[in-house]
Amino acid sequence: MKSFINQIPKAELHVHIEGTLEPELIFKLAKRNNVKLTYSSLDELQAAYKFRDLQSFLNIYYEGSKVLLNKEDFYDLTREYVEKLKIQNVCHVEVFFDPQAHTHRGIKFENIINGIYDALVFGREQYGISFGIIMCFLRHLSFHSAMEVLEESIPFKEKIIGVGLDSSEVGNPPSKFSKVFEKARSLGFLPVAHAGEEGPPEYIWEALNDLKVLRIDHGIRCMEDKKLVEELVKRQIPLTVCPLSNIRLGVFNSIEKHNIKEMLDAGLNVSVNSDDPAYFGGHVNENLLAVQKAFNLTKEEICTLVKNSIIGSFLSSDEKERIINIIEADFHLVKQ
Secondary structure, three states, rough: OOHHHHHEEEEEEEHHHHHOOOOHHHHHHHHHHHHOOOOHHHHHHHOOOOOHHHHHHHHHHHHOOOOOOOOHHHHHHHHHHHHHHHHHHEEEEEEOOOOOOOOOOOOHHHHHHHHHHHHHHHHHHHHHOOEEEEEEOOOOOOHHHHHHHHHHHHHHHHHOEEEEEEEEOOOOOOHHHHHHHHHHHHHHEEEEEEOOOOOHHHHHHHHHHHOOOOOEEHHHHHOOOOHHHHHHHHHHEEEEEEEHHHHHHOOOOOOHOOOOHHHHHHHOEEHHHOOOHHHHHOOOHHHHHHHHHHHHOOHHHHHHHHHHHHOOOOHHHHHHHHHHHHHHHHHHOOOO
């Protein structure tokens, strides 16, 4: 099964590029950029990777991000992630980035987006990995801050396919950003949003109705609302679930307690993703393997999760069909 998971082509739809920043690269970039870290050694930093909840993780996440100063830093960060994609047979990725985590430190928007974009272009040219870039708004910051960064992104619009919403969920409902998303949609950005991770099912409703998102990131608390589940199934709204992240942040006590199998059985369009793999102990294949072991998933069920990642992407219909046909032909699975 491990070999099957490793070899099958897949997409990753929920990964924060800042969350791929490995401790070794943090220290390398800190030295290169003369940035003083709170942690004096790799061991000390790795020991800090024991999170109680989303906020305790975010504190370390933003600490690591401060070593990212120049275009070269964002390129190196993304290039390391691209090499992981090749190894894991990820054929398409839609990457999140958080410009506000950097622009408030005086980092130029163009250095952020160009570094990420150029590394992903390398992956496309060298490994055939297609990609999209999604700019996320930090929900713990103000509506005005989000609108400012949206305006700042417009000259680079050809490099960004969509907008998202992340960071501290509780107390920051999607409706707070309805006007920002309205403006983003008018500019042609595709909307997605984190909702229903720590926040209630009502946040998922708000993301659908107020932000008019095409995809829900996380969405695991939808199972608390029967009507919401029915709506998500009816519309086949993609849900980008990140199992290892949910365990490390204490949303579930163990992988066996996760509700992803229940979501899959309910007919929800659920895919498996890594979220912040440097911090949560695994990339997409490790997440798939953890779920498979916990629930004894069949190859057909793994294939459904993987196909959902393709279906839920922003690839063209023709490209989706092409990849799904390859999956079904090469892995001897009957088209459903």
